[in-house]
Amino acid sequence: MATIYDVSQLAGVSLATVSRVMNKNTNVSEKTKQKVLAAMAELGYRPNTFAQSLASNCSNSVGVLVSQLDGPYYGPMMAEIEAALRADNRHVIIAVGHSDAAQEIDSVEFLLSKGCDALILDVEAISDEYLIKLSKSSTPIVLINRYIAEISDCCIYLNNELGGYMATRHLLDLGHREIAYISGPSKKHDAIERLEGHKRALAEVGISYDPALCFEGDYKEDSGVDGMNYLFSQNKTFTAVVCANDQMVSGAISVCLERGMKIPQELSFVGYDNIPFARYVSPKLTTVNNPIHEMGKMAALWLLKNLYKKDVEVANVFEPELVVRNSAIRI
Amino acid sequence: MATIYDVSQLAGVSLATVSRVMNKNTNVSEKTKQKVLAAMAELGYRPNTFAQSLASNCSNSVGVLVSQLDGPYYGPMMAEIEAALRADNRHVIIAVGHSDAAQEIDSVEFLLSKGCDALILDVEAISDEYLIKLSKSSTPIVLINRYIAEISDCCIYLNNELGGYMATRHLLDLGHREIAYISGPSKKHDAIERLEGHKRALAEVGISYDPALCFEGDYKEDSGVDGMNYLFSQNKTFTAVVCANDQMVSGAISVCLERGMKIPQELSFVGYDNIPFARYVSPKLTTVNNPIHEMGKMAALWLLKNLYKKDVEVANVFEPELVVRNSAIRI
DNA sequence: TATTTATGGCGACTATTTACGACGTTTCTC
């Protein structure tokens, strides 16, 4: 493999000049530049990334830590992050935290040890303190789906409370008054916030929140199944169910269909996230849009702006939007 | 940050000895080893990845190129690759090819320029010739979902023809004789092979393949919708539809349900891939299992064995399996 | 002539790997 030395020899210039051409920062005459470029082309020269990183202490890589890679949720986010960073010739290194504090910390250390310039984190179990401390170290971090007041500048998040409110409000507007809720895990921030929104909507019309009509799931399809079975076992009446994500709706609806119920005629459902499949299941899901791909893109842009000094606009907080389809009807 | 030099000073040994302790390959006396380890701990020493890569010409990184990151298909694969490589302290760099030859080649070059030790490729548009040439270069590659005879050793693939055969055979066994087919794009290898299997199954029972009952989709939900509308417009009778993947089944079924049809009573469906959602849509899909996560894992193990010299077992070819659920019934 | 611009040259620097060789101890052979 040709080195920068070979290029300088062939072009008849010094090492410094070759470096100047590559990093296009200082003045080089057009003629010299062309000579160097020609030499590079002739030799098929590629700068050695390892040496560049060593000398500049910059790897042009960003570590992305997510809870999981399978499932419908993180793919779109990763896609946007990859695209935005790739367009600026940076690469992304992935790691998985499995929503477990020890594994998440381990993953952060792993990414750091690999020399990432920055980290994009979608973590659930790591404590605020750890993240605050981490953000003060030399490696910048961006948090997706999480708000920590002390480091709010590097947080990209959705107004989950509002989303939870919108879901329930929609059902109330359709005349529903007995509304069950299948929640996400109570240790996850977004699950708590969505439930808060649900409660606020109920309170707004003077309905008191009934814990017996609430089941705590884990965001997976199976817990939608469990939740539905639990709700039916309560011997309480309800005309609608809000689920804290679309996957649990899908599990919940499958239980109803197996019992021969007609959806949405006998029971209305509202989901959350608007995952791609929400449009193709039957009935098509009424759900709250979670602009996860936009947040991924924004996290990448944040780094481009703050770390790599590109001139781009960034936003921190995103608003949910209700997507009305066919799974919830007027009572 | 402490360097290897600091460690050697504190431990009172040479640089080489510290390096030997880290790489535990050559003989170091237990006493010396302990001294070095103690010095490392005291200094909180972390080897500099960039310098390691420069000196050893090995980055411990593997580039993974897939067609897309969103969608239900690649997540499980990436998850397995990440887990297997991570367990051996290697990291994965991702890139997206968008099923386009120019972009795929660009992505390969990109990953190569980033100093990957090896590449895992799930590419559709790149030519066999390019891949054969690439495999002869110094960077090893592994191909997922593709078979090229000349470099069969580094191909990890599914017997797609057999899967296509199984899908149609299942319907034939249930008594169906008029079977429509919604295919994947005719330029994709797996789509062609699956269709071949379909034809073989038909031929086996003496049914001639009718092109009018076949629609070419693009593997996305919407083309399942288009395919179904096309089939209904043909004024031909059919009692079952095979789709070349589950996403198209989902689109196709949604058309039928909107027309008020009962599925599977009026029309049977068989899909392909067994994506997670296949279990939760209604009716639950009868489909052909595509062990994509196992293939991902195998690709990683292949590298562990052939590149990083770990002692593991690898398999190249995977067999599909029919998963019988509720979307296809006896006629 | 003074000032700016372009370029060369040199060396410091980055943190590690690795080939080679040195040194001392053990073991084997005659």
Added chain:
DNA sequence: GAGAAACGTCGTAAATAGTCGCCATAAATA
């Protein structure tokens, strides 16, 4: 029992391929 070979252990120094900054110098411009 002595000399030689083998071996384990460890250090030295070269190599890795760039970046970066300083200074000197030459050419172009004002």
